[in-house]
Amino acid sequence: MSVSAHLTPEPERRLWLILESMRHAVDWADLRIGALTAFAVAELAFIKILLPVGPPGFLALVSLTVALPLGVFAFAPLKRLPKWLHFLEPHKGRMSADDSLITVDDLVKYSHGDLIFRLDKYLGGGITATPYYEDIIGQIVENARAASRKQSLFRAECVVVGIGQLGLLGQLIWR
DSSP states (O other), X not given: OOTTTTTOOOXXXXXXXXXXXXXXXXXXXXXXXXXXXXXXXXXXXXXXXXXXXXXXXXXXXXXXXXXXXXXXXXXXXXXXOOGGGGGGSOOOOOOOXXXXXSSHHHHTTSOHHHHHHHHHHHTTSOSTTOHHHHHHHHHHHHHHHHHHHHHHHHHHHHHHHHHHHHHHHHHHHHO
């Protein structure tokens, strides 16, 4: 028995904790996207109903209208992407010894095989002996990538809604 094996005797429980953390990251990204999309809808209604639309207001209307389908698309599971959406794939950064292996940003760097190898060392061994553990790691990788894609779409929606905010501010000044 290795030194670390007696420190982490339950790789399954630890893998499930990491998987739940990745699922929580996906749910949290969905919540933020939903809140931003609801804000864009409310602001769109505010501009349309209460403000006369000038050129800056038109910019706000257009950008907030673009934010709606972007927000709806971001609610998709995004587990597997078609080839035409390859730009949403997370960038595989350099793997390092300092990777925490419990955060989305660190886990998306790894392929399924690399993560199996790394978590086998990280959790004290025994993972590669059971296909069940490898399947859990596959779910971890899939959820980490989905969370990263959703975070990218959230950032894009933030930019679009931010442009809408500038248009709304310009419209209020224009009045």
